[in-house]
Amino acid sequence: MFSHTRLSLFQQCPLRYRFRHIDRIKIESARGVEAFLGSRVHEALEKLYKDLMYERMLSLEDLLSYYESIWDKEWGSDVIIVNQEYDQDNYRRMGRRFLCDYYNRHHPFDESRTLGLEIRIDLEMDGVQIVGYIDRLSKIDEHHLQIHDYKTGNRLLTQQEADADRQLALYALMVKEMYPAVEEVDLVWHYLAFDETIVSKRKPSQLQSLKDETLELIRRIESCHDFPPSRSALCSWCEYQSICPEFKHSCDLKNESTDYSPEEGQEMVDRYASLKLELKEIQRPYEKELESLEESIVHFSQQHGLNTVYGSRHKVKVTKKESFQLPRKNSKEQEKLIAYLHEAEVWNMMTSLDNASLQEMLTKDDDFRAQLESSLPGLITKEARFNTRLSERKDVPEEEEV
Ligand code: SF4
Numbered sequence: 001m002f003s004h005t006r007l008s009l010f011q012q013c014p015l016r017y018r019f020r021h022i023d024r025i026k027i028e029s030a031r032g033v034e035a036f037l038g039s040r041v042h043e044a045l046e047k048l049y050k051d052l053m054y055e056r057m058l059s060l061e062d063l064l065s066y067y068e069s070i071w072d073k074e075w076g077s078d079v080i081i082v083n084q085e086y087d088q089d090n091y092r093r094m095g096r097r098f099l100c101d102y103y104n105r106h107h108p109f110d111e112s113r114t115l116g117l118e119i120r121i122d123l124e125m126d127g128v129q130i131v132g133y134i135d136r137l138s139k140i141d142e143h144h145l146q147i148h149d150y151k152t153g154n155r156l157l158t159q160q161e162a163d164a165d166r167q168l169a170l171y172a173l174m175v176k177e178m179y180p181a182v183e184e185v186d187l188v189w190h191y192l193a194f195d196e197t198i199v200s201k202r203k204p205s206q207l208q209s210l211k212d213e214t215l216e217l218i219r220r221i222e223s224c225h226d227f228p229p230s231r232s233a234l235c236s237w238c239e240y241q242s243i244c245p246e247f248k249h250s251c252d253l254k255n256e257s258t259d260y261s262p263e264e265g266q267e268m269v270d271r272y273a274s275l276k277l278e279l280k281e282i283q284r285p286y287e288k289e290l291e292s293l294e295e296s297i298v299h300f301s302q303q304h305g306l307n308t309v310y311g312s313r314h315k316v317k318v319t320k321k322e323s324f325q326l327p328r329k330n331s332k333e334q335e336k337l338i339a340y341l342h343e344a345e346v347w348n349m350m351t352s353l354d355n356a357s358l359q360e361m362l363t364k365d366d367d368f369r370a371q372l373e374s375s376l377p378g379l380i381t382k383e384a385r386f387n388t389r390l391s392e393r394k395d396v397p398e399e400e401e402v
Contacts, residue, residue, distance in 0.1 A: 001129045002218055004167040010221050012234055018227035019240045029239035030080040037091045038152040040071050041098055041192060042135065045150055046117050048103075049136060053114055060103045064096055071095070082236060098152060098192035105195060112138035112146055123174040125211060128218050132171045145179065146186040147171050156191050162200040169200075170214065173207050298386045313396060317389045324362045325381045333379055340376055344368075 010017040019025045044067040051058050071092055081087065115137045123130045136148040147168050168187035175185055189198045229246045241247040252262040297309050301318040308317045327333030362369050372380060
């Protein structure tokens with residue numbers, strides 16, 4: 001059975017996926033404070049809406065006191081705080097603020113009618129079972145539902161990311177199967193740390209593409225054999241570091257009982273690093289002199305109209321290469337250039353801005369270059385680079401060995 005979390009785990013790191021879902025290795029892991037905070041805030045909001053379904057509206061004070069009570073009940077020494085700058089109290093107060101802001105913004109909670117909380121939904125897609133859990137499902141009217149998701153993280157989704165998000169869109173697919181009369185499903189993220197709500201919708205064609213992409217990913221997982229590790233910032237939260245080849249040695253160095261000597265590897269790496277550093281230090285002055293000589297040879301060749309500069313036994317060939325300097329990635333200038341290329345209907349001929357085809361067009365097509373320069377003056381500049389190549393002279397006899 002698959003879920004969004006499971007699919008994301010594979011995308012994050014195939015090896016972690018294998019450890020957890022195929023080998024089913026259970027490792028007692030500490031709970032991160034961020035996840036702990038998220039769970040308590042979710043539970044408090046679940047309590048708020050559950051009470052509302054039973055015609056009881058909690059006051060803000062009652063909600064906060066419920067939150068405090070579950071925080072104290074669940075807190076334990078296994079909760080780890082990776083960011084040592086902050087302590088338990090900072091995180092607890094963050095949760096209070098999230099709830100206060102949410103309460104004040106949505107009170108009296110009559111924007112929609114709650115249909116269910118922490119609902120499990122199942123979907124079968126081409127013989128594959130997918131399961132999901134919705135924080136809150138609510139109804140605007142019988143044709144219009146909303147899927148709510150509470151986020152307590154410190155990164156706000158952009159509208160573009162929300163429109164491309166898989167998790168809630170997958171739930172929308174499931175909800176539409178469950179309620180065939182429903183025409184519209186809003187995907188609603190409550191970013192509690194920012195007191196922001198982001199809403200996105202999907203067209204039927206987008207849901208169909210999502211279905212196809214999800215099935216393709218599932219097929220990829222099912223046919224995967226090697227499950228390679230994939231290092232990322234998320235490794236800090238991975239419970240399998242002690243058995244992952246990327247981190248095992250580092251863990252073994254702290255471990256007293258291992259079936260090999262991890263110190264042996266440590267000593268070799270220390271020696272290797274110190275030799276490399278020494279070599280770099282020795283080479284540094286030579287590299288500087290080489291660089292400056294290269295510049296002088298190029299200058300000499302240009303000053304005297306030479307393509308090749310001869311030494312007594314060697315020669316240096318100097319070649320000049322002109323190319324167009326394109327705007328920096330993600331800059332305003334790059335946006336302008338892309339817009340221009342779209343307008344000029346040449347964008348479909350290339351896959352990215354720095355590809356060879358644009359360089360080639362600028363070099364060979366004078367009209368195109370002239371039009372671009374007059375439409376976007378100064379955006380594209382031409383720059384010359386010099387390359388040098390050292391080789392032996394063949395026209396002088398080899399030196400006799402002494
Ligand atoms: S430590 Fe990182 S690379 Fe290793 S299994 Fe975990 S997530 Fe993957």
